[in-house]
Amino acid sequence: MSERTYVDIEAELTDQPINFDEDICLAENVVYVKPQTLIDIPMHYCPGCGHSTAHKILMEVVDEMGIQEEIIGVAPVGCSVFAYHYMNVDMQEAAHGRACAVATGIKRIMPEKYVFTYQGDGDLAAIGTAETVHAANRGENILVVFINNGIYGMTSGQMAPTTLPGMVTTTSPYGRDVKTQGHPLYISNLLANLPGVAYVSRHSVHTPNNVRKAKKSLAKALEYQKQGLGFCLVEIVTNCPSNWKMTPKQSNQFVEEKMIPFYPLGDIKVPEGK
Amino acid sequence: MGDLKLMKGNEALSEAMIRAGCDAYFGYPITPQSEVLEYLAREASQRTGMVVLQAESEVAAINMIYGAAGAGRRVMTTSSSPGISLMQEGLSYIASAELPCLLANVVRGGPGLGTIQPSQADYFQSVKGGGHGDYKLIVLAPSSVQEMVDFVKLGFELGEKYRNPVMILTDGAIGQMMEKVVLFEQMPRKTEFPDWATTGKKPGKDRNYITSLHIQSEKMEEINLRLQAKYKEIEKNEIRYQAVNLDDAEYVFTGFGLVARICIKAMEMARAKGYKVGVIRPITVFPFPTQVYADIAPQLKGILDVEMNAGQMVEDVRLSVNGATKVEFYGRMGGMIPSPEEILENFERIYIKGETK
Numbered sequence A: 001m002s003e004r005t006y007v008d009i010e011a012e013l014t015d016q017p018i019n020f021d022e023d024i025c026l027a028e029n030v031v032y033v034k035p036q037t038l039i040d041i042p043m044h045y046c047p048g049c050g051h052s053t054a055h056k057i058l059m060e061v062v063d064e065m066g067i068q069e070e071i072i073g074v075a076p077v078g079c080s081v082f083a084y085h086y087m088n089v090d091m092q093e094a095a096h097g098r099a100c101a102v103a104t105g106i107k108r109i110m111p112e113k114y115v116f117t118y119q120g121d122g123d124l125a126a127i128g129t130a131e132t133v134h135a136a137n138r139g140e141n142i143l144v145v146f147i148n149n150g151i152y153g154m155t156s157g158q159m160a161p162t163t164l165p166g167m168v169t170t171t172s173p174y175g176r177d178v179k180t181q182g183h184p185l186y187i188s189n190l191l192a193n194l195p196g197v198a199y200v201s202r203h204s205v206h207t208p209n210n211v212r213k214a215k216k217s218l219a220k221a222l223e224y225q226k227q228g229l230g231f232c233l234v235e236i237v238t239n240c241p242s243n244w245k246m247t248p249k250q251s252n253q254f255v256e257e258k259m260i261p262f263y264p265l266g267d268i269k270v271p272e273g274k
Numbered sequence B: 001m002g003d004l005k006l007m008k009g010n011e012a013l014s015e016a017m018i019r020a021g022c023d024a025y026f027g028y029p030i031t032p033q034s035e036v037l038e039y040l041a042r043e044a045s046q047r048t049g050m051v052v053l054q055a056e057s058e059v060a061a062i063n064m065i066y067g068a069a070g071a072g073r074r075v076m077t078t079s080s081s082p083g084i085s086l087m088q089e090g091l092s093y094i095a096s097a098e099l100p101c102l103l104a105n106v107v108r109g110g111p112g113l114g115t116i117q118p119s120q121a122d123y124f125q126s127v128k129g130g131g132h133g134d135y136k137l138i139v140l141a142p143s144s145v146q147e148m149v150d151f152v153k154l155g156f157e158l159g160e161k162y163r164n165p166v167m168i169l170t171d172g173a174i175g176q177m178m179e180k181v182v183l184f185e186q187m188p189r190k191t192e193f194p195d196w197a198t199t200g201k202k203p204g205k206d207r208n209y210i211t212s213l214h215i216q217s218e219k220m221e222e223i224n225l226r227l228q229a230k231y232k233e234i235e236k237n238e239i240r241y242q243a244v245n246l247d248d249a250e251y252v253f254t255g256f257g258l259v260a261r262i263c264i265k266a267m268e269m270a271r272a273k274g275y276k277v278g279v280i281r282p283i284t285v286f287p288f289p290t291q292v293y294a295d296i297a298p299q300l301k302g303i304l305d306v307e308m309n310a311g312q313m314v315e316d317v318r319l320s321v322n323g324a325t326k327v328e329f330y331g332r333m334g335g336m337i338p339s340p341e342e343i344l345e346n347f348e349r350i351y352i353k354g355e356t357k
């Protein structure tokens, strides 16, 4: 099959030869474009890192909903601290862990706008736990995109609240010992118990199919925000090839074989009647 | 002409906030200023639609301020010493991102949980930055309930003019005492927001982003230089102080806030005894009114700096006179308020009898 050329395929599909220069560019022929709200510059993320995919699908959703001018984002402290360099929407960079409080301030004075935070596990579930839990409990009508890579990426690989039991990090060099270093925090499940929380769903971006599902979930969450349903969180279980000391491919295998069994994918809470 | 009312300091401040067209208040209860959140919760949203939210902590409150200030709104928070300590990280970010906002510290005695009684022990924290990095707040020190009102309006204006956080540095006594105040008329809330605000990307314009992160040292130094230039500008334009009886003065009593009022009383008592005493009260403690001290110093036999702390502003007074006259200190701590008699007695002890302790 790999021997087939575009011309062969074209010949199978149509009698007309394709003019690659013109026909391909027709709107009806477009199957993929880079989201317009993603700024076209090289990203600082390591090769194979899930952050870039998560950025891309979030901006695709913004594009598809046509809300670029109605959305304000809050970047965390973590590897995605520079999210505002890539996302072509108004953004604020929050102090470490405080994104949900910053988002609360923005949303409360502009309830008609869409507001999201984008946060890592350390940011959201360690230093920012109080801000996260209380924003959720108040039912702040915001979207939290939670990037769970089980590690502190930005500071080069220390243990995170979501680090798996036995997982080696620079601060758990003999593997996370749950007896002395605590258990991985199921923050999404915890938040799902709060009445102010409308929607919690866990996804991954390590295969094309999972990317599609994660994107759908983000779109749903923003739709719920539009309907004023309350706090929505989309967790993305992902990789950190650099600090896991793996190739991108190995790290995606680790996501598949270790992370996902521990953090099962799917909806954790959906709004009533949805 | 506005309304004349008898009001508690904290309530007057809250009323002024509503009347200044404040868009949002985020705060957390702490004595001696819990009346602010209570007053606003009762009054504000009904009257102006202002957002009033009890945050889960002062850490959250100051970051909510960051968010709403970033969207170009008039925002304020208040707290007392331990709570203000928790806000320092947020204030550093706000100062660096150059967001206007107003806060009031109704100071209580410390360190630690301390006491709920009035104090001025947060002077250093307020005027020297407070959090990490080289930055300054504009700091206004009211000495009456009337100034609690006036400085809300002034504070918002200065904050917006310089895109800088402004603090009203007051204390539990002024927050709790009742005085007559003239309230200014209700001002409309803003309907237009600065072009840097994150209110949603404008068509055909670049997005706005608010940050305090500049990885490149050259860039970060440039930001620092810009901030320092702004503080210089503030020092040039915004110094405010009150000077009483300086013309013939041989001695000066100096203090800020509540203590300045007591110093004026002590000055009157000293004058009745024939001592030629004047008073200098810094109204802005940053920017500090250095020049008024420097100018008067050569004609003086000495300055007595009085504070409700262990001696903090006295360092700025000494720097201001730069050795040109003697500067002595008298203070009370832990919630104690010096009386005019005490000030006079210590003045006589130090300057007339020449005793050191």
Ligand SMILES: Cc1ncc(C[n+]2csc(CCOP(=O)(O)OP(=O)(O)O)c2C)c(N)n1
Pocket (backbone or CB within 6 Å): A077, A078, A079, A080, A096, A119, A120, A121, A122, A123, A124, A147, A149, A151, A152, A153, A154, A155, A160
């Ligand atoms: C108050 C404060 N403490 C610590 C840090 C250092 N720090 C920066 S990012 C980070 C952890 C980030 O990890 P995570 O949130 O999981 O994001 P990731 O980089 O993995 O995406 C830490 C501890 C900081 N910037 N501020």
Ligand code: SF4
Pocket (backbone or CB within 6 Å): A044, A045, A046, A048, A049, A050, A051, A079, A149, A153, A154, A239, A240, A241, A242, A243
């Ligand atoms: S350190 Fe990890 S999380 Fe950060 S960009 Fe690299 S791979 Fe991604």
Ligand SMILES: [Mg+2]
Pocket (backbone or CB within 6 Å): A120, A121, A122, A147, A148, A149, A150, A151, A152, A153, A160
């Ligand atoms: Mg992480």
